[in-house]
Amino acid sequence: MIGRCLRLNGFKEIVKNVSNQSFCSSLAVIKNNELSNVETSQLEKQKIIEELISKNTDEYLVYDKRLDANLAPFSDKVDLEYLDDLMPPLNATFNLAHYINRMPTLQRLVDLGVNLYVLEQDREIAQYLIRLDFNRDIKQHLLYLKSLGIEDDALGTWITCNPLIFRESIENLNIRLEYLKSKKFTQEMIQMILIRYPPFLSFTVKRVDTALGFLQREFRLTGNDVRQIISHHPKVIHFTHLRYKAISFALKEVMGFSGDQIRKIIVGAPSCIYRDCPHLEKTFDLLHERNGYSRELIVNSPYCLTAQLSMLVARINYLKLLNLFQPDPKKPCFTALDDLCVVSLPVFIEKCAKTSVLDFIKYTKSC
Known part of the structure; x- marks a missing residue:
């Protein structure tokens, strides 16, 4: 196309070459009866180019939209679909x-x-x-x-x-499924695993076997425990043995749980493995050290360790404001951990606070 940007360096020489050539040669297809119109248009374009050169307003580029005007369209002989296929390759x-x-x-x-x-x-x-x-x-x-x-x-x-x-061959996929069956995973368990965590099927037999072995040894799990955890929370297989060791150390050395209690926590709330150790420690500190919930209660409601910390703080402080918070199960109006951590806000308000959701929202905004 004549109306493209041209560099001034050597620009006059380009114009001279253009003026010595027939404009007809730059067109893909042109009808005979249009020749006089095209030549007239070419003379007008040359005048525009000479005008731009005389102005010399840009150090690098000159351009005028008038140069694109009155170009003859493609004829019926041009395959537009073919031109559409001449696209640039996939870019970065x-x-x-x-x-x-x-x-x-x-x-x-x-x-x-x-x-x-x-x-x-x-x-x-x-x-x-x-x-x-x-x-x-x-x-x-x-x-x-x-x-x-x-x-x-x-x-x-x-x-x-x-x-x-x-990327995986059907043969390799079958081998991985046969491995799970050899470990006494039922067809229903396998289906749950694949639906809940699709990348599981891409893990090699060696990787899965290694992860299951570390998981079982670190938390002293039985075979049924492992199958239950993997069936409902297959993503735990994604983590390395270092994560298992870190969680085990935090539960035992920092929070003071026994080996059997740790097993119950992991079986009852495998999502503890998803959480990092600082979160588990802060939640334990809030519930046990600052608000008096015993370790036994936490073991019986292990999902409380994975709850959102800000939600726990808001609910506990709201109940304290109403003089309705009671962490001792032996006393009246006991506040169960499940009511703090698991149930929805409307259920929590109705069961524990005896007020309204609107009042709770106003309280949280005032804090």
Whole structure:
């Protein structure tokens, strides 16, 4: 196109060359009866260019929108769809949505409910997805996942959580499932694991076996304990033995729980492993040291250790303001830990505070 930005250095020489050439040579296709109009337009453009040179207002670039005017359109002989295919290659931004129209595999993934925006944030995954062929790389895995109990409407979310599943061969996936069966995980347990934590299926047998062994030894768990924990909280397999050791040390050495009490806490609230040690220690300090809940009560309601600290503080202080807080189960109006940590706000207000949700909200805003 003549109307592009041109550098002043050598600009006059370019204009001279342009003036010596027929403008017709710069067009893809042109009709014979349009020749006189094009030549007239070319003379006008040369005058504009000479005017820009004489002004010399920019040290680097000169540009005038009039240079783009009156260009002849493409003729009917030009294949516009072919021109549309002449797109630049995928760039470093990996905006996958921009390339859906030219990649049928991405279209099929979107139809399944896969969130490409989430996946394209990882450069490696984005590069991996654009190389996939649906029939060759994806179809058999989808049928396999459905055979394991993954519902059709959940496939998109599942793949979004574990897009690298297509790297694994069906044979390797079967080996991993057979390993779980050898450890007496039932079909229902396996289905729960895969639905709740899709990346689990990508872990090698060695990694899973090592993690289960560390988990069992560190917290003195039985086989049934391990199966129960992994079935309901399969994400614990994601953490290393160092996390298990840190949690065990905090519960035993810092908080003073016995080995059997630690086992009960982990079995009753496996999500304790998700929390970092400072959070567990601060929660224990609030409940036991500052407000008098015994270790036995905490063991019986272990989820209290994973509760949001600000919520616990607000509820305890609100009950103290109303003279309704009682951590001793032997005394009247005992405040159970489950009422502080587990139940919803309306239930807490109705059962413990005997006021209204609005009053509680006003109290929290005044603090």
